[in-house]
Amino acid sequence: MKLMPLEKRGISNSRVAFGCMGLGGGWNHNALTKEDYLQAEKAIDAALSIGITMFDHADIYTFGKAEAVFGQIFKNKPELRKQMILQSKCGIRMKDDVLPQRFDFSKEHILNSIDASLQRLGIEYLDVYLLHRPDPLMEPEEIAEAFQAIKASGKVRHFGVSNMSAAQIRFIQQALPEPLVVNQLEMSLARLDWVEQGVLVNQKEGANINFADGIMEHCQTENIQIQAWGPLAQGRFSGKPSEQATPSEIRTAELVQSMAQQKDTTPESIVLGWLMRHPALIQPVIGTANADRVLACRDAVHQSKMMTRTEWYTLFESSRSKNTP
Incomplete structure (x- = not known):
């Protein structure tokens, strides 16, 4: 059986990860409430109950409260830490009354960010730490210095990136002594550029595709785990009504529902199964x-595992709203 890249490296065998962006009570600076804690606890318990053991954070999620509410749960249930692979991200600095939103891969910011995340989470180390979005001012040697200091201190075991092209990954990797293990990208039945980039080679239509050329192939070649954020597409194919739904979205949602009924499963499992059917795992x-x-x-x-090529292409063509070239 083919193993996903994180499993090959002995990091995680969790085929689905839980994204913690929705925890912490919303994108505001309100204090955490009992309800915020209970919501997070129920979501975490649900994830663990279906075999999800990898949890994805970022220092900015709900302005740090997503990590903080997780930390409260660890305080009450410290045994949970051993059941999880924890990942977080840094590099986005939110705007305030004076400064604009910006990206920051400086050594100082990376070192300060990991300390702040570990403090909020109430843990000693992260399994994986990602650079959140490309910083135009990034200097690979400075990133390498920060990563090496963090690794030497035992605060992080592995590093990765998010929303980066193959060229950007190579640019950073050449300064690092160990491999980047993750690249997180927006991918779903609603966001098909990652498929279209390859399908539309030598097609005029391909000139309009805005997805990093060669990223799928590069990650598979270098054993980098591709993680998909937004994989459920905000529920548009699994029952969440939308007045702005396009004809192709309505048609695809009906197709997903039909397939789910035929297979005695849920629309969410069909939508995720379609994504996971790709050989990049x-x-x-x-x-x-x-x-x-x-x-x-x-x-x-x-x-x-059960989805056929025909079923995969049927969903792909329905969602792209035109015939496959």
């Missing part, structure tokens, strides 16, 4: 904080 990072919706993803791994 993409790891979806589900972003819902709703425990019931987390549980609805329980059959995704099985559906990815």
Whole structure:
């Protein structure tokens, strides 16, 4: 059986990851409440119950409260840490009354960010630490200095990136003594550029595709785990009504529902299974904080194994709203 890149490296065998962006009570600076804690606890318990053991954070999620509420849960249930692979990100600095939103891969910011994340989480180390979005001012040697200091101190075991092209990964990697292990990208039935980039080679239509050329091939060649953020596409194919839905989205949602009924599973499992069917062994990072919706993803791994080429292309062509060239 083919192993996903994180499993090959002995880091994680969790085929689906839980994204913690929705935890912490919203994008505001309100204090955490008992309800915020209970919501996070239910979502985490639901994820663990269906075999999800990898949890994805970022220092900016709900302005740090996502990590903080996780830290409260660890304080009450310290045994959970041993059941999880924890990942977080740094590099985005939010705007305030004076400064603009910006990216920062400086050594100082990376070192300060990891300390702040570990403090909020109440833990000693992260399994994986990602650079969140490309910083135009990034200097690989400075990043390498920060990573080496963090690794030597035992605060992080592995490093990766998010939203980066193959060229950007190579640019950073040439200064690092160890491999980057993750690249997280927006991918779903609603965001098809990652497929179109390859399908539309030598096609005029391909000139309009804005997705990093060669990233899928590079990550597979270099054993870098591709993680998909937004894999459920905000529920547009699994039952969440939208007045702005396009004809192709409506048609695809109906097709997903039909397939789910035929296979005695959930629409969420079909949507994720489609993504996971790709030979890159993409790891979806589900972003819902709703425990019931987390549980609805329980059959995704099985559906990815059972989905035929015909079914995969049927969903692809339906969502792209035109014939495959």
